[in-house]
Amino acid sequence: MSLRPTTASVRAVRPQPRRRKPLVVRLIMNPLGAITMLFLLFVVILGVFAPLIAPAPPNVTDLNAVNAPPFSPGHLLGADQSGRDVFSRLVWGTQPTIIGALIVLIVSVAIGVTGGLLAGFFRGRLEAVGNFFTDVIMSLPGIVLLIALYTLTGPNIPAAMAVFGILVAPTYFRLVRAVVVGVRGELYVDAARVVGLSNTRIIGRHVLWAVRGPVIIQSAFIIAAGIGIQAGVDFLGLGNPSQPSWGTVMQDAFNNIYNNPIGVWWPALLISLTILCLVLLGNVLRDELQSTGVKPLTVRQRRHAVDRSEPSVRAVPRGDYAIAVRGLRVGYPESDGHIQEVVHGVDLVVRKGEIHGLVGESGSGKSQIAFSTLGILPKEAVTLGGSIWLDGEDLLADPKRLVQARGRRIGYVPQEPMSNLDPSFTIGAQLTYGLRAVKKISKVEARRQLLALLARVGIREPEQVFKMFPHEISGGMAQRVLICGAVAADPEIIVADEATTALDVTVQAEVLELLRELSRERGLAMIQVTHNLGVVADLCDVVSVMRDGRIVEEAKVDDLFESPKEQYTKELLASSRSVEIIEEAS
Numbered sequence: 386m387s388l389r390p391t392t393a394s395v396r397a398v399r400p401q402p403r404r405r406k407p408l409v410v411r412l413i414m415n416p417l418g419a420i421t422m423l424f425l426l427f428v429v430i431l432g433v434f435a436p437l438i439a440p441a442p443p444n445v446t447d448l449n450a451v452n453a454p455p456f457s458p459g460h461l462l463g464a465d466q467s468g469r470d471v472f473s474r475l476v477w478g479t480q481p482t483i484i485g486a487l488i489v490l491i492v493s494v495a496i497g498v499t500g501g502l503l504a505g506f507f508r509g510r511l512e513a514v515g516n517f518f519t520d521v522i523m524s525l526p527g528i529v530l531l532i533a534l535y536t537l538t539g540p541n542i543p544a545a546m547a548v549f550g551i552l553v554a555p556t557y558f559r560l561v562r563a564v565v566v567g568v569r570g571e572l573y574v575d576a577a578r579v580v581g582l583s584n585t586r587i588i589g590r591h592v593l594w595a596v597r598g599p600v601i602i603q604s605a606f607i608i609a610a611g612i613g614i615q616a617g618v619d620f621l622g623l624g625n626p627s628q629p630s631w632g633t634v635m636q637d638a639f640n641n642i643y644n645n646p647i648g649v650w651w652p653a654l655l656i657s658l659t660i661l662c663l664v665l666l667g668n669v670l671r672d673e674l675q676s677t678g679v680k681p682l683t684v685r686q687r688r689h690a691v692d693r694s695e696p697s698v699r700a701v702p703r704g705d706y707a708i709a710v711r712g713l714r715v716g717y718p719e720s721d722g723h724i725q726e727v728v729h730g731v732d733l734v735v736r737k738g739e740i741h742g743l744v745g746e747s748g749s750g751k752s753q754i755a756f757s758t759l760g761i762l763p764k765e766a767v768t769l770g771g772s773i774w775l776d777g778e779d780l781l782a783d784p785k786r787l788v789q790a791r792g793r794r795i796g797y798v799p800q801e802p803m804s805n806l807d808p809s810f811t812i813g814a815q816l817t818y819g820l821r822a823v824k825k826i827s828k829v830e831a832r833r834q835l836l837a838l839l840a841r842v843g844i845r846e847p848e849q850v851f852k853m854f855p856h857e858i859s860g861g862m863a864q865r866v867l868i869c870g871a872v873a874a875d876p877e878i879i880v881a882d883e884a885t886t887a888l889d890v891t892v893q894a895e896v897l898e899l900l901r902e903l904s905r906e907r908g909l910a911m912i913q914v915t916h917n918l919g920v921v922a923d924l925c926d927v928v929s930v931m932r933d934g935r936i937v938e939e940a941k942v943d944d945l946f947e948s949p950k951e952q953y954t955k956e957l958l959a960s961s962r963s964v965e966i967i968e969e970a971s
């Protein structure tokens with residue numbers, strides 16, 4: 386099958402996973418990252434090499450140059466009301482400004498990150514105390530506090546910046562605490578505890594790694610805030626007038642604004658550009674640190690990637706099918722712009738009333754097919770080609786048809802019953818809402834139908850269960866509720882993705898029995914996605930075996946178990962039997 390020229394070409398063979406470039410390289414390669422870093426580097430060079438760059442010392446006056454305009458001889462940006470060179474004063478003022486911002490950063494990181502780590506990891510009293518201090522600090526009026534500090538310490542910018550660092554520490558505290566609370570609940574942290582790692586090592590290895598991204602991103606914004614506040618404090622006259630900083634240059638220029646209006650431009654421009662670059666760099670850092678490196682395809686790229694030219698894919702399937710998949714190809718974009726194809730031209734015909742098992746090892750593409758028929762592939766997935774036929778209509782040719790069919794003509798039974806029910810609403814409210822979304826009936830009629838159906842799927846006291854919340858029912862009941870929801874709209878086909886995997890063996894058998902009965906009673910076709918050959922043997926009429934995004938064998942269930950044709954199917958059956966033998970022996 387040939388592909389039209391595409392902006393994102395498709396690759397069917399899985400390449401070696403590409404290592405992502407180091408963060409600095411990625412930042413340099415990002416145009417916005419490169420420009421902002423270049424400007425910030427320029428600022429740092431100004432600060433570090435001030436004695437070499439500045440043409441004059443900061444406080445030297447030249448009475449002949451009072452209020453000299455920009456580009457006067459010897460005064461690139463002009464001179465102030467005392468005849469001091471503005472460019473030199475800005476250059477000399479860069480270092481104290483950077484140091485002030487760094488003091489804010491160091492103090493706030495030391496307090497906020499440490500506090501957040503401890504509070505989030507150990508929780509309990511530590512967290513309560515941390516939250517209390519955070520609330521207290523956040524309620525303090527920052528600028529008033531800095532002015533009050535002036536009465537105690539005099540013009541002491543480092544002390545003012547350290548206090549500002551304490552005032553902004555809660556932003557780190559809250560951020561880090563929230564991330565750590567999430568991480569400490571992860572299974573890999575439990576696993577680290579079980580293997581005997583100490584808390585210090587768990588924090589050092591797992592937790593610190595998780596918070597590094599958010600902390601780096603936040604730091605860019607905190608430095609920007611530090612520069613702004615320092616300029617503000619100096620502008621208010623709370624800094625040391627003998628030591629130039631961007632804020633004091635700004636203050637001098639403002640005091641002289643009627644005689645030399647252009648004088649305020651230069652410090653304002655320098656402060657604004659530096660803050661702007663830090664904020665933009667923060668945004669670039671967020672994009673780089675929090676993304677997977679894979680850029681979502683544009684609508685145009687998606688359109689170009691789709692190939693609908695294959696005639697066999699376009700032909701309306703014949704026969705008594707409930708759903709027919711033709712030449713389905715699904716892919717995912719990779720960081721280098723290629724699309725990695727994971728389902729390679731799959732054909733699957735499910736006849737009316739047939740229960741069709743889709744088996745295969747993990748990652749073989751079973752869920753991609755199930756999700757394609759429902760139109761619920763992850764948003765980054767690209768349907769590269771193929772068709773999905775329901776009653777003579779190609780659902781893939783018109784996304785609206787797919788949306789209309791979902792829930793009405795194609796029902797879905799998911800794998801995790803509990804996580805598919807909203808804990809905030811009663812069972813009845815959720816079922817009624819779902820049914821009325823697809824069927825134009827009154828609430829009373831919906832309730833009547835649903836209560837009858839709940840009884841049918843084996844719920845003993847439907848009226849009671851209708852009023853219950855999901856946490857009040859068992860996993861098996863929850864799965865029956867979801868099956869009730871899936872069949873309530875009278876669909877022609879049900880797609881069940883590992884519908885019994887999360888249930889214990891006895892409940893599994895009951896749910897399988899229920900699905901079989903519903904299929905018979907209602908002439909319902911089903912696609913059963915499973916890796917369990919026992920489920921296939923118990924439930925299915927026909928089975929398709931998948932491997933690496935292809936169907937390698939399709940057969941009636943009895944034929945497949947008695948005389949599998951493909952080597953892979955034989956291996957799959959053999960491995961399933963050996964698991965059964967081990968389970969029986971143990």
Ligand SMILES: Nc1ncnc2c1ncn2[C@@H]1O[C@H](COP(=O)(O)OP(=O)(O)OP(=O)(O)O)[C@@H](O)[C@H]1O
Binds near residue numbers: 746
């Ligand atoms: N969001 C995604 N981004 C990139 N690749 C994905 C994504 N989801 C699935 N894949 C890839 O698609 C392929 C098929 O995955 P799929 O989930 O359909 O397999 P499966 O047979 O259903 O496996 P399992 O039984 O484990 O659910 C795999 O190679 C997987 O890595």
